[in-house]
Amino acid sequence: MVVENSQKSNEEDLSQAINEMRAVTHKFAEDIIRPAAMKLDTMSPEDVIAKESPLFDVFRAWYGSKNHAGFADVDVNDGGKISNAVLFELGWGSSDLAVSLGVASMPFQMVDMMTRMTGDTALKGEIVDPFLEDTEGKIIGCWAITEPMHGSDMLAVGTQEYANPNTAGGCRASKDGDDWILNGQKSAWVSNGTIASHALLFCGIDSSKGAAGGGVAVVPLDLPGVHKGPPLDKMGQRALNQGEIFFDDVRIPARYMLVDPSLYTFALEMVLGTANTGMGTIFAGVARACYDEAMNYAKERSQGGRPIAQHQLVQGLLFKMFMRAEGARALSEYTIDVHAGLGIPSLPHAIASKVTSTAAAYEVASDAVQVHGGIGLAKGVLIEKLFRDARASLIEDGVNELLMLVGAGHLLTANN
Ligand SMILES: Cc1cc2nc3c(=O)[nH]c(=O)nc-3n(C[C@H](O)[C@H](O)[C@H](O)COP(=O)(O)OP(=O)(O)OC[C@H]3O[C@@H](n4cnc5c(N)ncnc54)[C@H](O)[C@@H]3O)c2cc1C
Structure with missing residues (x-):
């Protein structure tokens, strides 16, 4: 045919x-x-x-x-x-x-x-x-949503807390004629925060609606009144620059305010869905990298007169790692298909992929350290770094436990 x-x-x-x-x-x-x-x-x-x-x-x-x-x-x-x-x-x-x-x-x-x-x-x-x-990597964006006093609050879309006025962010936009004036701070967790030229800023507009009363603006970070904090020092993912951004009477034209409170929740779901999908894929890659490291090492290292890969306990561990890594990868690929079918990201699938992959990366990294024995704890050995990187991912772009509550809320609403 x-x-x-x-x-x-x-x-x-x-x-x-x-x-x-x-x-x-x-x-x-x-x-x-x-x-x-x-x-x-x-x-x-x-x-x-x-x-x-x-x-x-x-x-x-x-x-x-x-x-x-x-x-x-x-x-x-x-x-x-x-x-x-x-x-x-x-x-x-x-x-x-x-x-x-x-x-x-x-x-x-x-x-x-x-x-x-x-x-x-x-x-x-x-x-x-x-x-x-840009061919020189000079124009760099960041997503500025987390605040020192509001972490999970900002991502708890659809939960009871999300519309509680106490969860309204402290970084706020207020109207002044045709312009908006920005005041407040985003936390040291903003990825690329110190090096970024532009922010996708999630800020509060209508505080009576809590975290739900926000807006989304694009903000060039060379505007008067923008200041940056020092780069954050942290345990894992150390190549990822992170840092605070302060807004002190920063004036932006109305056209930079991309989303107002009427569309804020939809925009947050789209951005969180896209970000969590990316995280699901990246950390499926990390899980695979950890498995690869363990497999290679197990073939090279000999104990008991033969490569440790020939010991059955190590084989069992390697296969468990393989299953976890391949399972995470399969869900991340399926999630892409679901999004393509719907034409927009499905938040529950995106969260499922993020939580599954980051948990898999952390477990596979831990097992891979075990396969390496003592050398897996040494600085300069790749698996030691992968383990620290994977640990950070359980919190990154939403603490996994909180994301699961958000996902459950969406499933319950869809079934009503
Ligand atoms: C590597 C990395 C990269 C990041 N990149 C960015 C970025 O690019 N931009 C950005 O803005 N932010 C970024 N973040 C911040 C990240 O999104 C937040 O750290 C995360 O949302 C959690 O906020 P928090 O750290 O304030 O923890 P909290 O919200 O204070 O949570 C502390 C604990 O309380 C629990 N908890 C909180 N609320 C509830 C609730 N309602 N119900 C039940 N349990 C609850 C949480 O599960 C957690 O265990 C990044 C973080 C990391 C680690």
């Missing part, structure tokens, strides 16, 4: 395109991402963002080959599968840099999406096009 044949050839073309992109990105992850992340892991947070830091070599390489602009020429027929393969391989390379490169495009993706709907080509030209044309 002609129709069946042409469908088959489209599917073959797509899987060939995915495989090619996967291979190119895997090489990038192996040659550029992983060596840079290992170096950055040993550096102080200040040195990580110094001008000559390997961090910016990574950004230059990524932007130089135009990978950062992937969302702009999205092929609807691929349903997000190519980007998913790319993120998996970046995560395999190193999660901290994968997150940093992924978050870098967030404000521009959001403006691109909004301006496609509104037809505001001037705003696209002002904000998105310079980012797409």
Whole structure:
């Protein structure tokens, strides 16, 4: 049948395109991402963002080959599968840099999406096009939502607490004529916070509605009144720069306020759904990297007169790791298919993928340290870093327990 044949050839073309992109990105992850992340892991947070830091070599390489602009020429027929393969391989390379490169495009993706709907080509030209044309990695985005006094509150969409006036954020936007004035602070957890040129800012507008009364703005961070805190020093994902952003009477034009409270919850669900989907994929890549490390080591290390891979207890552990890693990867790929079918991210699937992959990455990393024995605890050994990186992921982009409450709330509402 002609129709069946042409469908088959489209599917073959797509899987060939995915495989090619996967291979190119895997090489990038192996040659550029992983060596840079290992170096950055040993550096102080200040040195990580110094001008000559390997961090910016990574950004230059990524932007130089135009990978950062992937969302702009999205092929609807691929349903997000190519980007998913790319993120998996970046995560395999190193999660901290994968997150940093992924978050870098967030404000521009959001403006691109909004301006496609509104037809505001001037705003696209002002904000998105310079980012797409950047080949030096100078235009870097961040997602600024967490505050010192409001972490989970800001992500607890759909829960009872979300609309409680006590959960309203302290970083606020108020109207002044045609402009908005921003005041307040975002926490030290903002990824790329210190190095970002633009923020996708989630801020409070109507505090009577609690965290639900927010707005979303794109904010160039060179505006008067913007200040940054020092880079955060933390246990894992040390190549991922994080830091506070302060807003002191920062004036933005009305066109930078992309979403007002009437659409805020929808926008938060879309952004959280997209971010959690990315996390699910990146940490499926981390789980795979941990399994690979354990398998390689088990073949090399001999005890009892033969490679430890030949001992049955080690084989059992390796297969458990393989199942956890492949299960996480399968769910992350299925999640992409669900989103493609709906045309928007399904938040419960995105959360399920994020929670499954990060838990898998942490468990597989821990088992992989066990397979390594004492050397798995030594600085400079990859699995020691992967274990610390995986631990951070259980909190990143929403504490897993809180995300599961959000997911349950959505399922219960959908079933009513
Ligand atoms: C590596 C990393 C990267 C990050 N990147 C970003 C970023 O790019 N942008 C950004 O804005 N933020 C970012 N964050 C912040 C992250 O989203 C928050 O840390 C997270 O939402 C939790 O907030 P919190 O740390 O204030 O913990 P809290 O909200 O104070 O939670 C503490 C504990 O209380 C529990 N808890 C809280 N509320 C409830 C509730 N209603 N019901 C039951 N239990 C509850 C939580 O599960 C948790 O165990 C990042 C964090 C990490 C670790």
